Amino acid sequence: MISGDLSVFPLLPVMQMLLSSGKGGRFTVNHARGGELWLSQGEVVHARSGALTGERALQLLCSVDKGTFVFKTGIEAPARSLQLRQDQAMHHMLTEAEAWPSLLAAFPDWSRSPRFTPLWNDQQPVTRDQYRALHLLTLDLPLRSVMDLTELAPRALLELYRPYLEGGQIELR
Structure with a gap:
């Protein structure tokens, strides 16, 4: 060992x-x-x-x-x-x-739950992958648990979330 x-x-x-x-x-x-x-x-x-x-x-x-x-x-x-x-x-x-470093800087605490902020607009056009990934935010799960529920690779999921995080449309709480 x-x-x-x-x-x-x-x-x-x-x-x-x-x-x-x-x-x-x-x-x-x-x-x-x-x-x-x-x-x-x-x-x-x-x-x-x-x-x-x-x-x-x-x-x-x-x-x-x-x-x-x-x-x-x-x-x-x-x-x-x-x-x-x-x-x-x-x-x-x-x-x-x-x-990984830039993604870990944006998402440092994976025990926190990503969620929509008041800046989110349901009328915003999204792709099928974006819809599936963003829908997981409604489950109010820690980011690490969200990883287990998506078919996307971990980096792909965070790359998908990052513009919404940077735009203030989602947050980690």
Whole structure:
């Protein structure tokens, strides 16, 4: 078992070490945006974060820069939702990690619920994806829970919400 703090040992170098070792097991990240990655013979074979699995879960896990982690060897993946060899996995995770900072600045607290403000106008034209994502705001759920209910990838959802947040039409409370 290997454990540590991601603010001291960042996710990407830890993953590079684990993938290079060729060991298999479960990598658990304890954080509001955390979850689990399963490794097998130098590959990332499965990811889960809340109700998200596969690519969507991996994308969300790449946003984490704090929290703790634990890697336990010998734990088999419950499913195979990914097939990323070491180089592919590292490139993919680096690209994802670099895409998150501006979104995390706009949406820093995922325990808060996004909701419409009085500036919202129901007559505003929206696309089908926008309608589906904005409709989730009526459920009054924390942002992290909203992620589990949409078919959009986590970054796509936040990119969709960001103009409305910046325009004052939605807020986090």
